Amino acid sequence: xxxxxxxxxxxxxxxxxxxxxxxxxxxxxxxxxxxxxxxxxxxxxxxxxxxxxxxxxxxxxxxxxxxxxxxxxxxxxxxxxxxxxxxxxxxxxxxxxxxxxxxxxxxxxxxxxxxxxxxxxxxxxxxxxxxxxxxxxxxxxxxxxxxxxxxxxxxxxxxxxxxxxxxxxxxxxxxxxxxxxxxxxxxxxxxxxxxxxxxxxxxxxxxxxxxxxxxxxxxxxxxxxxxxxxxxxxxxxxxxxxxxxxxxxxxxxxxxxxxxxxxxxxxxxxxxxxxxxxxxxxxxxxxxxxxxxxxxxxxxxxxxxxxxxxxxxxxxxxxxxxxxxxxxxxxxxxxxxxxxxxxxxxxxxxxxxxxxxxxxxxxxxxxxxxxxxxxxxxxxxxxxxxxxxxxxxxxxxxxxxxxxxxxxxxxxxxxxxxxxxxxxxxxxxxxxxxxxxxxxxxxxxxxxxxxxxxxxxxxxxxxxxxxxxxxxxxxxxxxxxxxxxxxxxxxxxxxxxxxxxxxxxxxxxxxxxxxxxxxxxxxxxxxxxxxxxxxxxxxxxxxxxxxxxxxxxxxxxxxxxxxxxxxxxxxxxxxxxxxxxxxxxxxxxxxxxxxxxxxxxxxxxxxxxxxxxxxxxxxxxxxxxxxxxxxxxxxxxxxxxxxxxxxxxxxxxxxxxxxxxxxxxxxxxxxxxxxxxxxxxxxxxxxxxxxxxxxxxxxxxxxxxxxxxxxxxxxxxxxxxxxxxxxxxxxxxxxxxxxxxxxxxxxxxxxxxxxxxxxxxxxxxxxxxxxxxxxxxxxxxxxxxxxxxxxxxxxxxxxxxxxxxxxxxxxxxxxxxxxxxxxxxxxxxxxxxxxxxxxxxxxxxxx
Numbered sequence: 001x002x003x004x005x006x007x008x009x010x011x012x013x014x015x016x017x018x019x020x021x022x023x024x025x026x027x028x029x030x031x032x033x034x035x036x037x038x039x040x041x042x043x044x045x046x047x048x049x050x051x052x053x054x055x056x057x058x059x060x061x062x063x064x065x066x067x068x069x070x071x072x073x074x075x076x077x078x079x080x081x082x083x084x085x086x087x088x089x090x091x092x093x094x095x096x097x098x099x100x101x102x103x104x105x106x107x108x109x110x111x112x113x114x115x116x117x118x119x120x121x122x123x124x125x126x127x128x129x130x131x132x133x134x135x136x137x138x139x140x141x142x143x144x145x146x147x148x149x150x151x152x153x154x155x156x157x158x159x160x161x162x163x164x165x166x167x168x169x170x171x172x173x174x175x176x177x178x179x180x181x182x183x184x185x186x187x188x189x190x191x192x193x194x195x196x197x198x199x200x201x202x203x204x205x206x207x208x209x210x211x212x213x214x215x216x217x218x219x220x221x222x223x224x225x226x227x228x229x230x231x232x233x234x235x236x237x238x239x240x241x242x243x244x245x246x247x248x249x250x251x252x253x254x255x256x257x258x259x260x261x262x263x264x265x266x267x268x269x270x271x272x273x274x275x276x277x278x279x280x281x282x283x284x285x286x287x288x289x290x291x292x293x294x295x296x297x298x299x300x301x302x303x304x305x306x307x308x309x310x311x312x313x314x315x316x317x318x319x320x321x322x323x324x325x326x327x328x329x330x331x332x333x334x335x336x337x338x339x340x341x342x343x344x345x346x347x348x349x350x351x352x353x354x355x356x357x358x359x360x361x362x363x364x365x366x367x368x369x370x371x372x373x374x375x376x377x378x379x380x381x382x383x384x385x386x387x388x389x390x391x392x393x394x395x396x397x398x399x400x401x402x403x404x405x406x407x408x409x410x411x412x413x414x415x416x417x418x419x420x421x422x423x424x425x426x427x428x429x430x431x432x433x434x435x436x437x438x439x440x441x442x443x444x445x446x447x448x449x450x451x452x453x454x455x456x457x458x459x460x461x462x463x464x465x466x467x468x469x470x471x472x473x474x475x476x477x478x479x480x481x482x483x484x485x486x487x488x489x490x491x492x493x494x495x496x497x498x499x500x501x502x503x504x505x506x507x508x509x510x511x512x513x514x515x516x517x518x519x520x521x522x523x524x525x526x527x528x529x530x531x532x533x534x535x536x537x538x539x540x541x542x543x544x545x546x547x548x549x550x551x552x553x554x555x556x557x558x559x560x561x562x563x564x565x566x567x568x569x570x571x572x573x574x575x576x577x578x579x580x581x582x583x584x585x586x587x588x589x590x591x592x593x594x595x596x597x598x599x600x601x602x603x604x605x606x607x608x609x610x611x612x613x614x615x616x617x618x619x620x621x622x623x624x625x626x627x628x629x630x631x632x633x634x635x636x637x638x639x640x641x642x643x644x645x646x647x648x649x650x651x652x653x654x655x656x657x658x659x660x661x662x663x664x665x666x667x668x669x670x671x672x673x674x675x676x677x678x679x680x681x682x683x684x685x686x687x688x689x690x691x692x693x694x695x696x697x698x699x700x701x702x703x704x705x706x707x708x709x710x711x712x713x714x715x716x717x718x719x720x721x722x723x724x725x726x727x728x729x730x731x732x733x734x735x736x737x738x739x740x741x742x743x744x745x746x747x748x749x750x751x752x753x754x755x756x757x758x759x760x761x762x763x764x765x766x767x768x769x770x771x772x773x774x775x776x777x778x779x780x781x782x783x784x785x786x787x788x789x790x791x792x793x794x795x796x797x798x799x800x801x802x803x804x805x806x807x808x809x810x811x812x813x814x815x816x817x818x819x820x821x822x823x824x825x826x827x828x829x830x831x832x833x834x835x836x837x838x839x840x841x842x843x844x845x846x847x
Contacts, residue, residue, distance in 0.1 A: 055095025082205030110193030158284035224559030334450035424812030438583035623647035636779035
C-alpha cells in the first residue's frame with residue numbers, strides 16, 4: 001500500500017500496487033526477493049509450484065513435508081482452560097524450523113527455541129515446537145549442533161548440575177575485593193532470534209523500575225536481596241516487549257576467563273499434566289532460556305488484525321517471582337559456591353483487565369544458602385545433651401514436689417506435675433540452644449573475613465509453659481497470719497457507744513480485745529507484694545525499643561555481611577534475617593534486664609528500699625508472723641514476733657522500742673534466742689497437716705469473710721464459724737511455735753549442702769517438723785519476685801514471637817506489655833481472693 005508514486009507525486013490516497021519483478025510483499029512494503037526464490041526458479045523472483053512461499057522464503061515441498069502443519073503446533077494452553085492458536089507461532093514456526101534444520105540458520109534456530117520457551121518447554125502433548133526441537137536436535141545439550149541454542153538439561157539430573165564444582169572463584173565480603181560481587185552476564189534475544197544486547201545482569205535485565213536502581217545489591221555477594229513492585233496491567237501490553245534471556249556467570253580457572261551457563265527452573269513446567277518443577281529436586285527439569293513478559297504469543301491467529309500494532313494479545317504472561325539461589329560449597333575452601341539457580345514463577349492476566357487500572361505484583365529475590373545438615377546435626381546433639389539434663393532436673397524437682405506434698409505412691413497428679421515441669425525445662429533449654437546458635441550465626445556471619453557460612457533460612461518456634469504453673473502456685477498457697485499481741489487490761493471507764501464483750505459465763509471480760517487492724521495492714525502489704533518484681537516491664541520495653549528503633553540496632557539484622565546502625569541504603573530491598581533479628585533483639589533485651597537487675601540489687605535495694613526486708617521488718621514491728629504452705633507438707637515461716645512483747649502502742653512507744661533495738665537493750669528478733677534469723681523453710685509432719693485441715697474443715701466450701709452476693713448480710717452462724725476458726729488457728733500456730741503442743745513439735749537446723757543445691761529435703765519428718773534456717777528469703781518463690789527469670793523468659797519469647805509473626809518491634813512491645821499487665825491484674829485479683837480465703841480476713845478491707 002502506497003500513497004505516492006515513484007516520482008513523489010501524491011496519488012490522492014492509499015493505493016494497492018503490485019511489487020516490481022525483483023521484490024515481494026513484506027510486512028511494511030515491498031522487499032527484495034530472498035535468495036531461495038532465485039535458486040528455486042533458475043534466476044527469477046518466482047516461487048515455482050514445487051515449492052511453497054512461507055515467511056518470505058521459497059521452500060521445497062519435499063523438505064517442508066517433514067515439518068507438520070497442525071493446529072496443535074500453534075496452540076498454547078493458558079491457565080483457566082483457555083487455549084489460543086497463536087498468530088506468532090503460525091506465521092513463523094514452519095519457516096524457522098526449516099531454515100534451522102536444512103540451512104543451519106542461527107537466527108531461525110533461536111526463533112524456534114524462543115517458541116519452545118513460550119510453550120514453557122512442554123513437549124509431552126500433541127506435536128509442537130518443543131517436540132520438534134527434541135526430536136530433531138536431541139533431548140539435551142550433549143548432542144546439540146553448534147548452531148542450535150541450548151534449552152534442556154538431561155532429565156532427572158538437576159541435583160548433578162546444581163552440585164557441579166567447576167566454579168573456582170573465591171568470593172569475599174570485602175568491598176575492596178574484585179570478587180565481592182557476582183559477575184552475571186546476560187545475552188538478550190528478540191523474538192525473531194536476533195541478539196539485541198550482551199552485558200552485565202544489572203545493565204541488561206529489566207524487571208521493573210523500582211528494582212533497576214538497586215541492582216548493585218542484587219549482585220553483591222552475601223547480600224540477600226528481596227524487592228517487590230507493582231506494574232500497571234496496561235503497561236504489560238503497551239510498554240514492554242517480549243524478549244528472551246540466557247544468563248551466564250563469569251569466573252576464572254587458572255587465570256583463564258570462563259563463562260558458566262546458569263540453569264533455570266521454570267516452576268510452570270508441566271509433564272503429563274504435573275507441575276514437575278514444584279516437586280522434589282530429583283524430578284526437576286532444568287532449562288536455560290527464559291522470558292520476563294510475553295505479550296506476543298497471546299495474539300490470536302485468524303484475527304483480521306493479528307499483526308496490527310494496535311491488536312492486543314488476549315493473554316499476557318509475566319514473571320510473578322524470580323529467585324536467584326546461591327549455595328555455598330563446603331569442604332573445599334572458603335568462599336566457593338555451587339552454580340547459581342534461577343527459579344521462575346509465571347502468572348497470567350487476560351485482556352479484559354486492560355482498562356481496569358489493575359496492578360500486578362512482581363518480585364525479585366536473591367537468596368544465599370548452604371548445606372545446613374551438619375549444623376542441624378550439631379544442634380540435635382546439643383539439644384539431646386541439654387534435654388537429658390533437663391529431664392534429670394525435672395525428675396529431681398518432681399521428687400521434691402512429691403515429698404513436700406506428702407504423697408505415698410505414683411498417681412495422676414504426680415505424672416501431670418512431671419509433664420508440666422519437664423515441658424517448662426525443655427522449653428528453657430531449647431530457647432538457650434536457639435538463642436546461642438542465632439547469636440553465633442549473627443556474630444560470625446557479620447564478622448567473617450573469609451566466607452564459610454550463610455544465615456539460616458527457616459523460622460524457629462518455641463513455647464514456654466512455666467508461667468502458668470508459677471501463677472497456679474501463687475493463687476493456691478495456704479497461709480495464715482499469726483498475731484502475737486496479748487490482751488491488755490481493760491479501761492475501768494466504759495465507752496458509751498461500744499458494746500461490752502462478755503465471756504462464756506456472760507460476765508464482762510477483764511481484758512481489752514486485740515485490734516485486728518495490724519492483721520489487715522499486713523494482709524494488704526502481702527497482697528501488694530505478690531506481683532512485685534525487680535524488672536519494670538514498661539521501662540524494659542521502652543528501653544528495648546529505644547535501642548532497636550531509635551539507636552538503629554534493628555538495622556544490624558539485615559541479611560548482609562555489612563554492619564551498620566543506619567537505615568538500609570537500598571530501602572527495603574535487603575530483607576532482615578530472623579536469625580540476626582532474634583539474636584539482636586534478645587541480646588538487647590537481656591542486656592537491659594541485667595542492667596535493671598544489677599541496679600536493683602546493688603543500688604536500689606541496698607540504698608533506697610528492699611521490699612522483702614521491709615516487709616519482714618514490718619512484721620516484727622507489728623508483732624505478726626506469717627506461716628505459708630506452698631505444698632501440702634512444705635512451706636515457709638516469717639517470724640515477726642516483737643522483741644518487746646507488744647506492738648499496739650502509740651507513736652512515742654514505737655520510737656522508744658526501735659531505739660532500744662538500736663542500742664541492743666532488748667532481745668533479738670529471731671525465733672531462736674540470740675538469733676536474727678527470721679525466715680525459715682518448713683517441712684511439716686502429716687499430723688500437723690491433719691490438725692490444720694481439721695480446723696479449716698467447716699469452712700472449706702466458703703471463701704473467707706467476703707461480702708455475699710446481693711449484698712445480703714451474712715448469717716450470724718457463718719460469721720461465728722469464721723471467727724472461731726480464726727481464733728483456733730491463731731492458738732494452734734502460737735502454741736506450736738512456742739513448743740506448747742505435746743504431740744506436735746519442731747526442731748531448727750541447717751539444710752545440708754546437697755539439699756540446698758537440689759532444692760530437696762532428704763531428712764524425714766516422722767515425728768517432728770523441721771524448720772531450716774533461711775537467710776536468702778526463699779519465701780519469695782511464692783511471689784513474682786522469686787520467679788523473675790521465668791517471667792523474663794516468658795516476656796522475651798512473647799516479644800520475639802510477635803515480632804517474627806508481624807516483623808514489627810513496636811507491635812511486639814505493645815502486645816507484650818498489654819498481656820503482661822493483664823497477667824499481673826489477673827494474678828493480683830486471684831491472689832487477693834486466696835489471701836481472703838486462707839487467712840480468714842475480710843476482703844472488704846483488702847485494697
